[in-house]
Amino acid sequence: MTSVPDLAEPVAAWRVWNLVETPDGPLLVSPVRPVFWPPRRSMTATCHRGCAPPPSLRCRCGLYAMDELPRLYRESAGAGRVVGCTALWGRVVEHAHGVRAQFAYPLLLFLLPETRSGSRTLGSGGARRLKQHYRVPVVVAPGSSADGYFPDDRLAGAVAEEAVRGLAGRRAGDHTAHARFADAVEDLVGRSW
Ligand SMILES: [Zn+2]
Numbered sequence: 001m002t003s004v005p006d007l008a009e010p011v012a013a014w015r016v017w018n019l020v021e022t023p024d025g026p027l028l029v030s031p032v033r034p035v036f037w038p039p040r041r042s043m044t045a046t047c048h049r050g051c052a053p054p055p056s057l058r059c060r061c062g063l064y065a066m067d068e069l070p071r072l073y074r075e076s077a078g079a080g081r082v083v084g085c086t087a088l089w090g091r092v093v094e095h096a097h098g099v100r101a102q103f104a105y106p107l108l109l110f111l112l113p114e115t116r117s118g119s120r121t122l123g124s125g126g127a128r129r130l131k132q133h134y135r136v137p138v139v140v141a142p143g144s145s146a147d148g149y150f151p152d153d154r155l156a157g158a159v160a161e162e163a164v165r166g167l168a169g170r171r172a173g174d175h176t177a178h179a180r181f182a183d184a185v186e187d188l189v190g191r192s193w
Helices: 070-074 114-116 124-135 155-167 169-170 175-191
Strands: 005-022 025-029 065-066 080-095 098-110 138-140
Touching: 005 070, 005 098, 005 155, 025 124, 065 080, 070 080, 070 155, 080 155, 098 124, 098 155, 098 175, 124 138, 138 169, 155 169, 155 175, 169 175
Parallel strands: 098 138
Antiparallel strands: 005 025, 005 065, 005 080, 065 098, 080 098
8 A cells, every 4th residue: 555655845735724813813714624723833633534644545535735826816716815825734634736735834824905905814914914924925916816816827837936936045044035035926926817
């Protein structure tokens, strides 16, 4: 039987969250199950069928992410949602359009315009509070799929690649690594949505 790879180095892929305001701050919540991703701590997969640890090859458990941002954007980027690039590590299994993993933490979040104006889920200053709560860059996307905006796949791929490639450097305060990531994000947001 094929074993599930346990990756020492994270991979990066794209996913979507709902955003829920709480007295402690904004929380990223899975759109599939009412489970929130904890700020400043790894998200850990659980399995109601008892896979220990998840994900397993014969199950559908794990933390899901997709390889292609445009596909994700087209299929699930609706009002009140946050799209982002997340690091995934531990046990990692491929699925049809990406991976499912044991552990994850967001590396970059995009607030969609509907989210920005949707005071019901995110009030003024929401981007700043989300950034402070999760300690990740939060960027307001220039448009939503409803506006006819779609991210460029190649530039999104470059962002995901740099998100993990420069992760250690950014954590260590390396300005070059921060600048490379910022440039990749600017290319994506500025020219291709
Ligand atoms: Zn399972």
